Amino acid sequence: MRLWSAPRFHDALLAAGVFLILAAFITADVEGTQPEAWTYLWAAGFGALMFIRRTYPVLVVLLSVLGFLAYYASGFTAIGTAVPIAAAVFSAAECGRLPTAVAGSAVVVAVSLVYRLSAGQDAAFVLAYDLPQNLLILGGAVGLGDSVRSRRELQRQASRIADLTARQYRRDAQERIAAERLAVSRDLHDSMGHSLAVISLHAEVAREAGTDDAARQQALEVIRSTTAEAGSELRRTVAGLRNGGPGSGGEPGIRSLGSAVAPAQSAGLEVSLRNEVTSRVPQPVQAALFRTVQEAVTNVVRHSDATAVAIDLSEDRASILLRVSDNGGRRGQPEADLPAGFGLAGLRERTEALGGRFTAGWGPAGFEVTAVFPMELS
Secondary structure, three states, rough: HHHHHHHHHHHHHHHHHHHHHHHHHHHHHOOOOOOOOHHHHHHHHHHHHHHOOOOHHHHHHHHHHHHHHHHOOOOOOOOOOOHHHHHHHHHHHHHHOHHHHHHHHHHHHHHHHHHHOOOOHHHHHHHHHHHHHHHHHOOOOOOHHHHHHHHHHHHHHHHHHHHHHHHHHHHHHHHHHHHHHHHHHHHHHHHHHHHHHHHHHHHHHHHOOOHHHHHHHHHHHHHHHHHHHHHHHHHHHHHHHHOOOOOOOOOOHHHHHHHHHHHHHHOEEEEEEOOOOOOOOHHHHHHHHHHHHHHHHHHHHOOOOOOEEEEEEEEOEHHHHHEEEEOOOOOOOOOOOOOOOOHHHHHHHHHHHHHOEEEEOOOOOOOEEEEEOOOOOO
């Protein structure tokens, strides 16, 4: 901290100013009393109080008022009414002790006025000239101190607001990053997991094809096309991350559900797809529907012994209902057990992020996944 901006440096300047002004009044000796040298100790005492004005503002006002009264009671040369305590009431107002500053000023003005009038001084001079002058000096000192305090408080509040704004900005940025990471992880899991399931399935078909070259070639062709599709999906995701926005090529929708059920059909499952949605569906909801079907079908291929999968898509006035069910058994698993991994959790997050509802569990005939999406997004 620089010297001239340190609070103690300001206190020292104010103390020196009080001493010099009062010393000038004493030296002027307007009443011709020929003050003694030690009278200047009073001026030094008033100035020294400025060094404790920040810590004890009320005490400084009290001592200044008592010192003023004691000075004049001792018969010393006049040093004015307002000047000896102006710095004290300024300091009190600056420290937020406005009532103390006003009370100290009022006491000094009232005592001075009563004394001077009772001593026979010219009432017109005292009331018309001296009193307004003292009120102006003391009122200005109190007002200046309060304005300095108000300005400092505004600066502190502005600093706090700026700090809170910066913290909120960092928190929002962290939340956005976390949300983006979560979205990317869901997309990678849904798309790559689906592709790997298809590749794994047809790699097994190709291995067991034996002398059936046609079956082997068909399986290898599915692996090739799935690998190409997975590469394109990965490139779109990377492009979105690098560009700060969605990747090129857009999200799959309801019209792409055929590719989502291909693994089940390739695995020999009987797949029924019933789509009764005729309304215009928002693209984010279409993408969520596609990913839900894709993950549910992939889970059936990976984890179930089902022979059939039913996909029903319907709508009412306010929502779209998707139900994916299979006829696979529990394989001896407890009632509450669900397929392990991040897939179902990601589907729940994706659905709830759009304001929908998601459930997954064992039904009477097999495992069932249900998702309800709002027709209009908020």
